[in-house]
Amino acid sequence: EDQVTQSPEALRLQEGESSSLNCSYTVSGLRGLFWYRQDPGKGPEFLFTLYSAGEEKEKERLKATLTKKESFLHITAPKPEDSATYLCAVQGAGSYQLTFGKGTKLSVIP
Amino acid sequence: EAQVTQNPRYLITVTGKKLTVTCSQNMNHEYMSWYRQDPGLGLRQIYYSMNVEVTDKGDVPEGYKVSRKEKRNFPLILESPSPNQTSLYFCASSSNRGVGYNEQFFGPGTRLTVL
Numbered sequence: 001e002d003q004v005t006q007s008p009e010a011l012r013l014q015e016g017e018s019s020s021l022n023c024s025y026t027v028s029g030l031r032g033l034f035w036y037r038q039d040p041g042k043g044p045e046f047l048f049t050l051y052s053a054g055e056e057k058e059k060e061r062l063k064a065t066l067t068k069k070e071s072f073l074h075i076t077a078p079k080p081e082d083s084a085t086y087l088c089a090v091q092g093a094g095s096y097q098l099t100f101g102k103g104t105k106l107s108v109i110p
Numbered sequence: 111e112a113q114v115t116q117n118p119r120y121l122i123t124v125t126g127k128k129l130t131v132t133c134s135q136n137m138n139h140e141y142m143s144w145y146r147q148d149p150g151l152g153l154r155q156i157y158y159s160m161n162v163e164v165t166d167k168g169d170v171p172e173g174y175k176v177s178r179k180e181k182r183n184f185p186l187i188l189e190s191p192s193p194n195q196t197s198l199y200f201c202a203s204s205s206n207r208g209v210g211y212n213e214q215f216f217g218p219g220t221r222l223t224v225l
Contacts, residue, residue, distance in 0.1 A: 034213060043114075043200050043216030044153070087153065096141070096160060097168060098214065102152040 002027045002092050006101035013078055013108050021073040021086055021104045029093025033071050035064050036087040038103070044087055047073075078108045112137045114217035116201050122223045123191055131186045131220050133201030140206040142184040143168070143214065144176065146197040153200070159184055160206070191224040198222075 005024045013019055025033065032051055036044035048057045050066040057064050061082065063074040073086055085103040092099075114135045123129055135142065143158040145168075155168030159178040173195055175187040184203075188195060198221050202214040 036216075041219065041221075043202075043218050046213040046215065049213050089153075096158060096166070097155055098143075100153040102150070 002090055002095070002097075002099040004088055004090055004099050004101035006086075006088050006104050008104060009102070010105045011107070013075075013106070015079060015108055015110050016077045018074070018076045018078070020075070021106070023071040023073070023088030023101055024069060025071070025088070025090045026069075027090045027092040027099075031091040031093050031095070033066055034089045034091070034098065035071070035073055036089065038085045038087055040085075047086075075106070078106075080108045080110050082106065083108045112215070114201055114203055114215055116199075116217040116220050118220060119218065120221050122225065124225050125192055126190050129188050129191060129222075131188075131199060131201075131222070133184045133186065133217060134182050135184075135201075135203040135215070136182065137203060137205070137215065138181065139203035139215075140181070141214075142178065142201065142203045144174070144184070144186045145200045145202065146170065146195075147200060147219075148197050156186070156199075191222075193224045196222060196224050 003026045007022045035047040038044045048064040053068045061076050065072045085105045087103045089098040089100040117132045140161045144156040145153045147153050154170045157176040159165040201217040204212045204214040
């Protein structure tokens with residue numbers, strides 16, 4: 001059974017204070033690892049897909065990295081508008097399902 | 111505009127009264143899925159469909175039905191809703207390139223309350 005654990009559950013940062021969110025996973029053959037952003041009361045918004053260990057992707061202040069056991073979402077010099085819940089999900093080989101973690105709620109204080 | 115739409119966005123109903131939540135996508139995606147999101151439990155998959163007339167159970171299918179008669183539509187049916195189905199529901203879709211599924215695009219959500 002695929003499992004995803006995200007940490008921390010919640011994170012408060014001062015504006016400009018860089019940090020990282022963690023996503024640990026167990027899956028029988030990784031087909032893809034996905035990062036989403038979710039604002040309160042809205043549907044998750046796609047950020048990145050990572051397919052293999054060593055892969056990195058960037059978008060504005062966000063950078064996602066992947067190892068064989070975990071993924072990190074690095075946030076550089078965050079702004080208040082980066083406040084949201086960040087979700088990680090995995091898809092295993094031979095599976096058509098996504099397994100989501102419970103998310104990290106990020107608050108960026110001006 | 112490429113999007114996934116859900117209706118209704120909010121619904122309050124009573125136990126046992128059959129209801130349908132519609133989902134439609136305009137991106138010609140093969141794959142569609144339904145999730146529910148509950149505090150402390152995260153997003154859990156209810157049912158998914160890999161193409162027209164092909165559906166399968168997710169992690170929490172009990173109490174739900176789905177059908178996929180057209181590529182763009184994937185309605186979620188609650189034949190006899192119960193209070194434990196009070197939740198925030200999301201529909202999602204993605205294309206299938208044959209080596210796995212691409213990122214899923216989510217609808218805006220349907221907040222369901224069953225009294």
